[in-house]
Amino acid sequence: xxxxxxxxxxxxxxxxxxxxxxxxxxxxxxxxxxxxxxxxxxxxxxxxxxxxxxxxxxxxxxxxxxxxxxxxxxxxxxxxxxxxxxxxxxxxxxxxxxxxxxxxxxxxxxxxxxxxxxxxxxxxxxxxxxxxxxxxxxxxxxxxxxxxxxxxxxxxxxxxxxxxxxxxxxxxxxxxxxxxxxxxxxxxxxxxxxxxxxxxxxxxxxxxxxxxxxxxxxxxxxxxxxxxxxxxxxxxxxxxxxxxxxxxxxxxxxxxxxxxxxxxxxxxxxxxxxxxxxxxxxxxxxxxxxxxxxxxxxxxxxxxxxxxxxxxxxxxxxxxxxxxxxxxxxxxxxx
Amino acid sequence: xxxxxxxxxxxxxxxxxxxxxxxxxxxxxxxxxxxxxxxxxxxxxxxxxxxxxxxxxxxxxxxxxxxxxxxxxxxxxxxxxxxxxxxxxxxxxxxxxxxxxxxxxxxxxxxxxxxxxxxxxxxxxxxxxxxxxxxxxxxxxxxxxxxxxxxxxxxxxxxxxxxxxxxxxxxxxxxxxxxxxxxxxxxxxxxxxxxxxxxxxxxxxxxxxxxxxxxxxxxxxxxxxxxxxxxxxxxxxxxxxxxxxxxxxxxxxxxxxxxxxxxxxxxxxxxxxxxxxxxxxxxxxxxxxxxxxxxxxxxxxxxxxxxxxxxxxxxxxxxxxxxxxxxxxxxxxxx
Numbered sequence: 001x002x003x004x005x006x007x008x009x010x011x012x013x014x015x016x017x018x019x020x021x022x023x024x025x026x027x028x029x030x031x032x033x034x035x036x037x038x039x040x041x042x043x044x045x046x047x048x049x050x051x052x053x054x055x056x057x058x059x060x061x062x063x064x065x066x067x068x069x070x071x072x073x074x075x076x077x078x079x080x081x082x083x084x085x086x087x088x089x090x091x092x093x094x095x096x097x098x099x100x101x102x103x104x105x106x107x108x109x110x111x112x113x114x115x116x117x118x119x120x121x122x123x124x125x126x127x128x129x130x131x132x133x134x135x136x137x138x139x140x141x142x143x144x145x146x147x148x149x150x151x152x153x154x155x156x157x158x159x160x161x162x163x164x165x166x167x168x169x170x171x172x173x174x175x176x177x178x179x180x181x182x183x184x185x186x187x188x189x190x191x192x193x194x195x196x197x198x199x200x201x202x203x204x205x206x207x208x209x210x211x212x213x214x215x216x217x218x219x220x221x222x223x224x225x226x227x228x229x230x231x232x233x234x235x236x237x238x239x240x241x242x243x244x245x246x247x248x249x250x251x252x253x254x255x256x257x258x259x260x261x262x263x264x265x266x267x268x269x270x271x272x273x274x275x276x277x278x279x280x281x282x283x284x285x286x287x288x289x290x291x292x293x294x295x296x297x298x299x300x301x302x303x304x305x306x307x308x309x310x311x312x313x314x315x316x317x318x319x320x321x322x323x324x325x326x327x328x329x330x331x332x333x334x335x
Numbered sequence: 336x337x338x339x340x341x342x343x344x345x346x347x348x349x350x351x352x353x354x355x356x357x358x359x360x361x362x363x364x365x366x367x368x369x370x371x372x373x374x375x376x377x378x379x380x381x382x383x384x385x386x387x388x389x390x391x392x393x394x395x396x397x398x399x400x401x402x403x404x405x406x407x408x409x410x411x412x413x414x415x416x417x418x419x420x421x422x423x424x425x426x427x428x429x430x431x432x433x434x435x436x437x438x439x440x441x442x443x444x445x446x447x448x449x450x451x452x453x454x455x456x457x458x459x460x461x462x463x464x465x466x467x468x469x470x471x472x473x474x475x476x477x478x479x480x481x482x483x484x485x486x487x488x489x490x491x492x493x494x495x496x497x498x499x500x501x502x503x504x505x506x507x508x509x510x511x512x513x514x515x516x517x518x519x520x521x522x523x524x525x526x527x528x529x530x531x532x533x534x535x536x537x538x539x540x541x542x543x544x545x546x547x548x549x550x551x552x553x554x555x556x557x558x559x560x561x562x563x564x565x566x567x568x569x570x571x572x573x574x575x576x577x578x579x580x581x582x583x584x585x586x587x588x589x590x591x592x593x594x595x596x597x598x599x600x601x602x603x604x605x606x607x608x609x610x611x612x613x614x615x616x617x618x619x620x621x622x623x624x625x626x627x628x629x630x631x632x633x634x635x636x637x638x639x640x641x642x643x644x645x646x647x648x649x650x651x652x653x654x655x656x657x658x659x660x661x662x663x664x665x666x667x668x669x670x
Contacts, residue, residue: 106517134578144516147524181479181566182441189482189563212570216578228524229564231516235547236568240575243469243551244611248583251603261599268586268593276579 002033002056005312006096009038010065010083011103013299016046019102022305024052029306030313035096037062038083060095062086068298072106076114084108088115091291098292098312102283102300109145112286112293119321121328124153125288126227127295128161129234130169130281133218139165140215142227143234143284149226151194154178155202160287160324161222162204167318169221176202177210177220179229185209191226199224241276282307285315288324292316337368337391340647341431344373345400345418346438348634351381354437357640359387364641365648370431372397373418395430397421400438403633407441411449419443423450426626433627433647437618437635444480447621447628454656456663459488460623461562462630463496464569465504465616468553474500475550477562478569478619484561486529489513490537495622495659496557497539502653504556511537512545512555514564520544526561534559576611617642620650623659627651 007023009016016038023034033056036043040061047054064082066074075085084103088111091099099116101108105127113125126142139161146153158176165174178196180188185196187209199206210220215233225233248269252262262269282304283296292315296308315321342358344351351373358369368391371378375396382389399417401409410420419438423446426434434451436443440462448460461477474496481488493511500509513531515523520531522544534541545555550568560568583604587597597604617639618631627650631643650656 134581147516147522147527179567181482181563187482192482192563212567212572213574213577215571216574225567228516228527229567232514232547232560232564232568233571236550236571237547237575239548239551240572241579242548244576244579244607246469247607247610248604251600251607254600254603257599258603261596264592264596265586265589265600268589269583271589272579272582272586275582 002031003098003313003316004033004035004096005309006035006037006087006090006099008083008087008099008101008103009036009043010062011101012296014301015102016043017050018300018302019305020046020052020054021050021302022300023309024054025302025306026309027054030310032309032313034058035060035090037087037090039063060086060090066104066107068104070104070107072104072110075107075111079107084111091116091293097316098294100294100296100305100308100312102296102298102305102308105144105295108286108293108295112289116289116291116293119288119290119325119328122160122288122324123156124149125286126157126160127284128164128287129284131234131237132276132278132280133216135218136171137169137281138218138221138223140223140225140230140234141287142225142230144227144231145286146227148228149191151191151198154191154195154224154226155198156288157224158199158202158204158206158222159327161224163323163327164285164287164320165221167320167323168314171221173205174221175207175219176204176222176224177207179215179223179225179233180209180211183209183211195224238278245273279304280307282309282311285311290321292321337366338433338648338651339368339370339431340644341370341372341422341425341434343418343422343434343436343438344371344378345397346436347631349636350437351378352385353635353637354640355381355387355389356385356637357635357644359389360637360641361644362389365645367644367648369393370395370425372422372425373400374398395421395425401442403439405439405442407439407445410442410446414442419446423447426451426628432651433629435629435631435640435643435647437631437633437640437643440479440630443621443628443630447624448480451624451626451628454623454625454660454663457495457623457659458491459484460621461492461495462619463499463622464619466569466572467611467613467615468551470553472504472616473553473556473558474504475558475560475565475569476622477560477565479562479566480621481562483563484526486526486533489526489530489559489561490533491623492559493534493537493539493541493557494662496559498658498662499620499622499655500556502655502658503649506556508540509556510542510554511539511557511559512542514550514558514560514568515544515546518544518546530559573613580608614639615642617644617646620646625656627656
């Protein structure tokens with residue numbers, strides 16, 4: 001059966017055009033049945049003006065949009081009738097199998113937690129991002145849903161992250177590490193030290209602390225942090241990569257000789273760009289809620305948004321939510 | 336008068352050879368009078384075997400060395416007679432004007448705080464690192480001295496960091512920002528939110544929160560964080576830069592054509608490498624203690640260590656410690 005993916009057509013900097021183009025790419029590749037939420041007329045006009053060959057589209061009208069400046073709780077209150085608010089409502093009512101939005105992260109977090117709701121036993125859902133590394137991709141979580149975390153939240157992030165890497169990325173026995181300011185078990189804040197102890201007895205493959213320097217080398221498959229730290233790691237990572245990629249570009253644009261030289265090294269540079277490509281995974285996933293919610297980058301272009309929809313497909317194809325539900329219901333002591 | 340710089344000749348992965356070579360380079364450039372602390376025979380042999388043309392050297396013998404595995408408090412207790420322990424003691428006794436070590440960071444922090452001691456009014460000394468950015472260098476602090484910080488510590492880090500950037504880096508009215516998981520004043524942990532309020536009324540140029548993505552673009556001159564977060568930012572920064580620089584190298588080494596192409600783009604790549612050169616500042620400085628203490632990278636080579644000594648010279652030439660003392664004694668309410 002076709003997967004019904006609810007799309008926040010108005011969320012993100014490049015909505016609705018890039019969102020609709022991305023949805024089209026996903027339909028072509030995965031045969032999804034999209035449920036577009038947003039301003040009916042604007043969506044229809046955008047599809048027509050740009051000849052976007054979407055088929056079997058269902059549009060659910062909404063006349064308000066959540067902006068980057070809205071408070072996280074707006075999705076429940078004054079902006080409950082926004083494209084994102086209605087998207088969450090439709091997901092809850094079974095009008096779609098998954099929800100994808102490039103809108104306000106705070107609102108996606110609140111909507112996931114309070115409308116879609118937590119899986120039984122999960123203390124706090126978290127934002128998980130698939131990140132590039134020198135080896136293979138790894139999962140960083142939490143990337144911003146919970147600025148402050150208790151040790152047991154971090155412990156649970158490890159469990160959900162490990163399941164994600166097993167089920168979705170097909171990594172056997174994923175190495176789960178705790179982001180810390182040193183390798184030794186005595187390092188870090190009191191919360192992190194307590195989490196370390198819990199994780200030593202975890203049912204997953206806890207490999208100890210990881211320092212920032214080792215994260216991009218791919219020394220762990222899951223890097224666990226509170227949402228404050230995780231967000232700073234994620235964005236510092238993106239920022240440094242962006243600055244250096246700009247630097248490479250400038251080096252090649254310096255003069256005629258450097259421009260010519262680019263041709264000789266292009267394939268190697270392309271390999272590197274591909275390895276460090278943030279667009280490949282399209283965004284972050286909410287782990288710990290009852291249905292698949294994917295948060296695409298605010299600046300998502302069509303390809304990035306298509307890849308965010310791909311994440312939703314993977315969630316569904318691999319029954320990730322059932323796996324998390326099972327894992328957390330077996331371990332009843334954690335509820 | 337020649338500056339007497341106390342050197343931990345045994346600290347770091349490449350001691351004593353690179354330390355001694357770096358000290359020689361610093362002597363040649365700045366005319367320092369080095370006080371080398373470490374195993375007398377080993378130092379003499381290393382100088383002789385490698386023809387290091389150091390002059391007017393004073394060697395203070397020590398037969399024990401602090402390793403990377405020693406507890407931070409070892410410098411006060413069982414390893415008080417180590418090269419680092421004796422180095423701090425000499426600094427305290429006025430046998431030198433500054434102390435430079437590439438040894439164990441925890442021990443340097445404890446030695447600075449409890450042997451060299453805090454400047455009156457400073458709640459917590461912090462490790463400050465000069466970092467490269469797309470624009471000009473900026474200061475990140477704390478990089479690991481205080482895993483947990485109260486809001487007022489963060490407030491004070493801004494004050495010390497601002498003075499450093501003014502006095503040492505000659506930046507007028509340095510922009511001080513608070514590392515956070517969002518730009519809005521409502522973002523972050525409760526401590527960070529409280530710090531934000533304090534910093535809004537600070538006597539320095541507080542420019543608000545900075546997200547990880549903007550840090551490498553050089554959007555602030557001082558980035559304030561607790562030592563846990565700051566350390567993860569610092570090391571993630573270094574790690575991503577390292578992985579991408581390796582990627583560039585591999586791209587150029589891919590085949591004969593790419594190797595030839597390197598020649599055409601070398602000058603541009605060299606500009607970029609220079610801009611992102613961690614060795615240029617040689618390491619981190621302890622801010623908030625009564626005398627200049629510089630912590631060079633554990634993996635410091637001669638040039639890096641020479642630049643760490645340069646930091647000590649800058650401290651002394653610009654009377655940074657007096658400036659911090661004055662600033663903190665004026666604002667008596669902070670004591």
